[in-house]
Amino acid sequence: MTNSLRELSDNELRLSAKSVFTYAHAGNVSPEILDSPILFADYRSLHNQYLSLYNTSDDDTVKTEALKRLIFLNWYYLAEPNLLTNIPQLDDETMFEAYRILNDLLKAGTLDDEFNWMLAFYSKWDYTILQFAEDGLDELMTFVKDNRWEIRRPPAKEWITGKMDNRGQMGKYLTALSETIL
Template identity: 25%
Template sequence: MSIHKLAEKELRLNLIVTSLKGTIEEKEAQILKLELPAEFKKIHFEYAEYSNENIEAIKRGLFLFWFSHSEPMFLTGICEIDEVANGKIIKNIEKILDADKMDFELSWMLSYYKEWDWIFANYQSHEKFYTALIRSNVLLPKINKEQMFNRGLMGKYWNSLN
């Protein structure tokens, strides 16, 4: 599935999640019955597969990992992300760091995520990544809403901050 199709699928799944009614427990039960976490896990896995060659896939995959830990399942539909797939994304971030090809957008994303550094505690052995995360100090810029369209939940989230 293409990166563009993955973004569309994320937003379709998100529409389902946001349309659910009931208590937190009822929404979570509906999410599990609809197997939405498994669908998000597949999307994340696809981003990990693309992450060797595509920085956009790295950004979206890392976002889904962060989002799965920073927000509750009844709001996101996400409750489990493949740790091996996420490790692949982290390794590809380290390759970007080694090549000195970190772009501004990924830099400010890491700065934002470091406020939840506990989410990435299992990746302390990836020293280059973890050091870049902890030392990152780029202020969140004014989000260009047009640039965030068609970028799945990541784009929707960043646009919600402006």
């Protein structure tokens, strides 16, 4: 049975609640806790469930949302320290498969505006994507190289308000970004 997007979002937020950053914010961090493997919940299964949902769903909206979250987790895992993300490891094959699907969508020109913005934003950290795009994902490689030097502002709070609820770490991150930087 495949989990729904809402269930996956809830699971993701439960996992992220165990991060060192969360503990630090609560004032509960000691040197022992900082090194504790208990804080590093495994996102690997959750990440694979997003890919499974993409592959098994007949609903294009669900497929697109599952792929957005996959791509976000791919980027987040490599762009931010695991003390903040609570993501100790993701499966390289799942990461590549998500990028392969994204490459096909870029080739078809079917990404929505939100996905285009997200991918352009992630392109600033080109190393998080290009290492996977070198294996024949030419459309993705071109997109990243064309966008990595473009100035990307965080999404405007008005653009993001209400659109990021129940969207896992991606929703939490983009909401925080729009509220703190602008």
